[in-house]
Amino acid sequence: MEDLRIQSVLRGEKITIRVNGQPVVAYEGESVHAALLAAGHRVFRQSRNGAGARGIFCGMGVCYECLVTINGVPNRRACMCPVEDGMEVVIHGQ
Numbered sequence: 001m002e003d004l005r006i007q008s009v010l011r012g013e014k015i016t017i018r019v020n021g022q023p024v025v026a027y028e029g030e031s032v033h034a035a036l037l038a039a040g041h042r043v044f045r046q047s048r049n050g051a052g053a054r055g056i057f058c059g060m061g062v063c064y065e066c067l068v069t070i071n072g073v074p075n076r077r078a079c080m081c082p083v084e085d086g087m088e089v090v091i092h093g094q
């Protein structure tokens with residue numbers, strides 16, 4: 001998949017996270033949210049009440065729309081969690 005990052009921005013070390021078992025490039029200092037968006041993921045989960053797809057809304061930890069499972073822990077806010085090499089992320093919005 002195409003990398004949607006602005007190429008001229010200086011970044012930390014290149015690392016790899018896994019999203020639903022697939023390797024995804026990330027950079028130290030990025031949030032999980034940023035890495036998911038750069039990899040083309042827009043929908044992170046479906047609402048419980050049937051209202052539909054959820055993903056990034058506020059981007060600053062307030063709305064809780066970006067909940068994902070990280071290293072087996074559910075309901076983590078992707079916008080507030082920095083990536084770590086080898087991190088396992090599960091999204092449920094595909």
Ligand code: FES
Binds near residue numbers: 055062063080
């Ligand atoms: S996007 Fe609002 S809490 Fe993460």
